[in-house]
Amino acid sequence: MNKKEKIVQSAIQVFTEKGVEKTTVSHIVKAAGIAQGTFYLYFPSKLSLMPAIAEVMVQLTLKTVIEAVEESASFDEQLKQFVDAIFAVNEEHHEIQAMIYSGLASTEHLKEWENVYAPMYQWVSTIVAKGQEQGAIRGDSHPDQLAKLIIGLTESAAEQIYLYDEEVDQGIRASEQKKETLLFLTYALGYSN
Secondary structure (H helix, E strand, C coil): CCCHHHHHHHHHHHHHHHHCCCCCCHHHHHHHCHHHHHHHHHHHCCCHHHHHHHHHHHHHHHHHHHHHHHCCCHHHHHHHHHHHHHHHHHCCHHHHHHHHHHHCCCCCHHHHHHHHHHHHHHHHHHHHHHHCCCCCCCCCCCCHHHHHHHHHHHHHHHHHHHHCCCCCCCCHHHHHHHHHHHHHHHHHHCCCC
16 A cells, blocks of 8 residues: 555544544544655645545445446346445445545535546446447437436435434335335336346
8 A cells, every 4th residue: 555545544544533624634644654744745635635535435336336236137137236236335334425525515626526436437337338238228318427317316315324314224214215216217217128
């Protein structure tokens, strides 16, 4: 792990423990085991870490999705596997997700979101294009646009459960939310089996 990666991983750990507001650059460099000057070679402030943290989360999410979605499965099964994977990532990492959103929203780095998400958009777009080629879903929309909508809807649905709702009956509500998300996507995509 290089120094920049150490800084990002340490920031995730410290931000999660202390919160963004209470965390200082000194806390981050202490956890990373580097000099404070080294931090500033890579990042001008603690909030400038947010796109790098978001990138780590997107890579983790994409890795989880790729591992969960079977290439040989039908489109409807791939869609179900995708939704399940997104919900699983949000359940496991909801503290980091909340931190990223609050950190990005409070800085000028929010505009970097589309670049950070580019690999995820591209991967889902490929799955959508295959579904269109097979005639499994409607072909009258561009795969790139549908990919953004699928990701946005699914992540928003998962975040409603894991970021915003109280933890009472979270598992039951998550199951219902996944079911409704899949149903909505199926209709929106014009799925035909």
